[in-house]
Amino acid sequence: MNVVELKNVTKRFDQFIAVKDLSLEVRQGSIFGLLGPNGAGKTTSIRMIVNIFAPDDGDVLVMGKQVSPELQPMVGYLPEERGLYKKMKIADQLVFFANLKGVDSGDASRRVDDWLERLELSDWKNKKPTDLSKGMQQKVQFIGSIIHNPEVMILDEPFSGLDPVSVDLLKSVILDLKNQGKTIIFSTHQMEQVEQMCDDICLINHGRQVLSGGLREVKRRYGKNTVILDYEGTDAFLAFDLIKQHKRFANYSEILLNEGADAQEVLKRALESGARVNRFELVEPSLNEIFIETVTGSKNKAQVAEAIR
Amino acid sequence: MKKVWVIIKREYLVRVRTRAFAIGTIISPLLLLGLVVLPGFLAERGGGGEKNITVLDQSGDPKLFEGIKSRLESTGSRSGEDPGEGFGGSTRFNLSQQVLTPEQNPQDLIKNQSGSAGKNDPDRSFLVLGPSVLDNSPPEYHAKNLSDFSIRTLGGAVSAAISERKLMRAGFDASKISQYMKPVSLKSFKIGAGGESTEGGMRQDFMIAFALLLFLYMSVLFYGIFVMRGVIEEKQSRIVEVVISSVRPTQMMLGKVIGIGLVGLTQIGIWALSAGLLSMFGAKMVMAQGGRMPSIPVNLLIYFVLFFVLGFFLYATLYAMVGSTVSSEEDAQQAQMPVTLLLVVPMMIFGLVMSNPSSNASIVLSMVPFFAPTLMMLRIAVINPPAWQVILSMLIMLVTILGFVWLSAKIYRVGILMYGKRPNLAELGRWLRYN
Numbered sequence: 001m002n003v004v005e006l007k008n009v010t011k012r013f014d015q016f017i018a019v020k021d022l023s024l025e026v027r028q029g030s031i032f033g034l035l036g037p038n039g040a041g042k043t044t045s046i047r048m049i050v051n052i053f054a055p056d057d058g059d060v061l062v063m064g065k066q067v068s069p070e071l072q073p074m075v076g077y078l079p080e081e082r083g084l085y086k087k088m089k090i091a092d093q094l095v096f097f098a099n100l101k102g103v104d105s106g107d108a109s110r111r112v113d114d115w116l117e118r119l120e121l122s123d124w125k126n127k128k129p130t131d132l133s134k135g136m137q138q139k140v141q142f143i144g145s146i147i148h149n150p151e152v153m154i155l156d157e158p159f160s161g162l163d164p165v166s167v168d169l170l171k172s173v174i175l176d177l178k179n180q181g182k183t184i185i186f187s188t189h190q191m192e193q194v195e196q197m198c199d200d201i202c203l204i205n206h207g208r209q210v211l212s213g214g215l216r217e218v219k220r221r222y223g224k225n226t227v228i229l230d231y232e233g234t235d236a237f238l239a240f241d242l243i244k245q246h247k248r249f250a251n252y253s254e255i256l257l258n259e260g261a262d263a264q265e266v267l268k269r270a271l272e273s274g275a276r277v278n279r280f281e282l283v284e285p286s287l288n289e290i291f292i293e294t295v296t297g298s299k300n301k302a303q304v305a306e307a308i309r
Numbered sequence: 310m311k312k313v314w315v316i317i318k319r320e321y322l323v324r325v326r327t328r329a330f331a332i333g334t335i336i337s338p339l340l341l342l343g344l345v346v347l348p349g350f351l352a353e354r355g356g357g358g359e360k361n362i363t364v365l366d367q368s369g370d371p372k373l374f375e376g377i378k379s380r381l382e383s384t385g386s387r388s389g390e391d392p393g394e395g396f397g398g399s400t401r402f403n404l405s406q407q408v409l410t411p412e413q414n415p416q417d418l419i420k421n422q423s424g425s426a427g428k429n430d431p432d433r434s435f436l437v438l439g440p441s442v443l444d445n446s447p448p449e450y451h452a453k454n455l456s457d458f459s460i461r462t463l464g465g466a467v468s469a470a471i472s473e474r475k476l477m478r479a480g481f482d483a484s485k486i487s488q489y490m491k492p493v494s495l496k497s498f499k500i501g502a503g504g505e506s507t508e509g510g511m512r513q514d515f516m517i518a519f520a521l522l523l524f525l526y527m528s529v530l531f532y533g534i535f536v537m538r539g540v541i542e543e544k545q546s547r548i549v550e551v552v553i554s555s556v557r558p559t560q561m562m563l564g565k566v567i568g569i570g571l572v573g574l575t576q577i578g579i580w581a582l583s584a585g586l587l588s589m590f591g592a593k594m595v596m597a598q599g600g601r602m603p604s605i606p607v608n609l610l611i612y613f614v615l616f617f618v619l620g621f622f623l624y625a626t627l628y629a630m631v632g633s634t635v636s637s638e639e640d641a642q643q644a645q646m647p648v649t650l651l652l653v654v655p656m657m658i659f660g661l662v663m664s665n666p667s668s669n670a671s672i673v674l675s676m677v678p679f680f681a682p683t684l685m686m687l688r689i690a691v692i693n694p695p696a697w698q699v700i701l702s703m704l705i706m707l708v709t710i711l712g713f714v715w716l717s718a719k720i721y722r723v724g725i726l727m728y729g730k731r732p733n734l735a736e737l738g739r740w741l742r743y744n
Contacts, residue, residue, distance in 0.1 A: 085546065088323060101555050
């Protein structure tokens with residue numbers, strides 16, 4: 001079942017089209033990565049799912065129904081721009097957020113206690129946000145967005161500003177929620193995290209979908225077109241027509257091949273040039289590569305489209 | 310609506326629990342009371358309390374000086390009798406006489422004594438009673454400070470003493486003169502709604518009306534700004550987006566306005582209750598000691614609460630709208646000006662309405678929804694305007710409030726998610742059309 005579904009959704013602000021004819025489906029129990037460069041329309045799309053904006057065209061469905069205030073308790077939202085009331089105790093704020101989603105106060109304070117303990121914040125229960133570090137505030141905000149036990153959780157850059165220990169803790173919580181059958185929509189620029197956690201992804205640019213599908217499938221679609229080469233010698237041999245892009249790192253090079261190019265040709269040229277090859281590996285491109293290529297590619301396409309018009 | 314209630318509860322509790330609320334509730338009536346009472350009080354007690362006057366007497370009538378002296382020395386006890394006249398009543402006068410021949414020039418003496426020679430008593434002032442002071446040439450007062458309320462007392466005493474001496478000279482019986490010269494005071498009665506007259510003073514009416522006006526203005530302004538700052542705080546702390554993923558922006562705005570309005574009502578309720586208790590018990594106590602204290606009629610307090618609610622709602626929605634369009638307190642300072650101005654205008658023209666509360670201009674002004682809370686309240690305190698006027702002004706306000714709630718809600722829901730540059734009017738107009 002699709003927990004969240006967008007059908008040909010368009011959203012305009014004056015002349016500016018923030019989201020154009022966007023369709024996507026989020027399966028129940030999956031972690032869905034909503035990706036895209038800054039200003040691509042991610043936040044606008046999310047705001048339509050949480051019923052902050054209404055679409056100008058198309059349908060936004062949550063749990064199979066048109067999104068409405070009644071469905072808001074089913075959704076939890078951690079925006080990228082988030083904050084806490086400065087002059088309110090942590091526990092009081094969290095109870096307030098739960099109340100807003102229709103959880104009554106007694107039930108809410110029990111849940112607050114549980115969650116504070118789970119995220120190692122029990123000692124801060126009666127403190128105000130000004131007494132907390134930024135990372136602790138982040139964790140409190142995370143609790144605030146899921147305290148009402150929603151079916152769908154939308155997390156926009158949930159790990160920003162967190163130390164590695166807290167990131168691990170939060171990841172395990174998110175995976176736990178997934179195992180309970182909850183659905184998570186995850187928006188971030190950290191592609192490694194997407195590769196680690198997401199089942200499906202949707203990449204949007206200029207308000208349009210440019211890439212979507214299961215993470216494995218998307219990567220397979222690009223094929224093994226990347227060569228990892230660890231060599232000693234000059235890189236002069238790499239300047240030839242089969243290579244689209246070449247990134248030199250401290251200990252190795254990442255080489256993106258042109259379509260239809262044979263990886264063996266790279267090895268041959270390297271050996272011919274007299275370089276010593278320590279490692280030669282043919283791999284799938286990283287999501288980071290796919291992201292950059294798709295976005296810059298679609299930008300060019302958009303420019304072309306603009307020029308034709 | 311349950312969600313609005315959750316917002317109201319938070320807004321209310323967060324504010325009522327603060328120390329600032331407790332202090333404000335206690336301090337501001339004292340402050341305002343001071344604002345109304347203090348200038349008069351200071352003028353009465355002030356001026357150093359003691360005044361040294363040299364009387365340069367050329368009148369040739371020794372009884373005249375004595376008459377002035379005895380009158381001035383008894384004014385201290387007289388002031389309690391009539392607070393309306395009592396400015397300067399408690400200054401202590403020290404009079405010393407210096408008899409001059411008609412040929413001497415009093416100017417020379419004044420120059421000598423107040424120049425370098427008068428250093429040990431620089432504030433000494435002079436009363437010149439010229440040779441023909443009993444024949445229509447006026448007495449003169451020379452002093453460094455002429456903006457002193459005690460001069461009125463001095464003038465009254467001199468005038469009375471001169472009149473007495475004149476009557477004496479004309480052959481009137483000394484015992485009858487003081488009886489005839491007793492000042493007559495006007496007793497004033499206020500005609501109430503039912504046509505009945507009750508004793509009251511102009512000064513008392515004025516004080517009550519002015520105090521109510523000031524309280525209303527301050528409360529609406531204060532709590533209106535409170536709403537604006539609340540909105541800005543939620544914007545700045547980026548908490549809005551979390552909240553409006555749970556409630557509609559309009560509900561959030563209404564919850565905030567109602568919650569803060571209830572804080573205001575709580576405060577005003579405490580004030581009204583203590584004012585009522587003070588009128589009932591305090592006034593009796595003050596009266597028992599010979600003093601006078603204005604008591605505020607209960608119906609005025611009820612009107613006060615009504616006009617506060619209406620005025621607050623009108624201005625709070627406007628302030629909420631302003632708050633939603635700005636990103637910082639600095640921007641807010643500018644953006645709120647038009648709204649605050651609407652509130653200040655009646656404070657600048659209230660004199661017009663107070664002195665002529667039944668004129669057409671006053672009636673029209675008190676119907677303008679932005680002015681009605683203050684000016685209609687003022688008219689009610691001063692006269693009893695026809696009921697239809699009061700009801701009409703309230704209805705006009707209600708309709709205006711509904712209009713502005715609609716408008717503010719439209720601006721608010723867009724504004725709270727916008728950061729950066731302050732929108733201009735054209736942009737605001739476009740916001741109204743967003744889905």
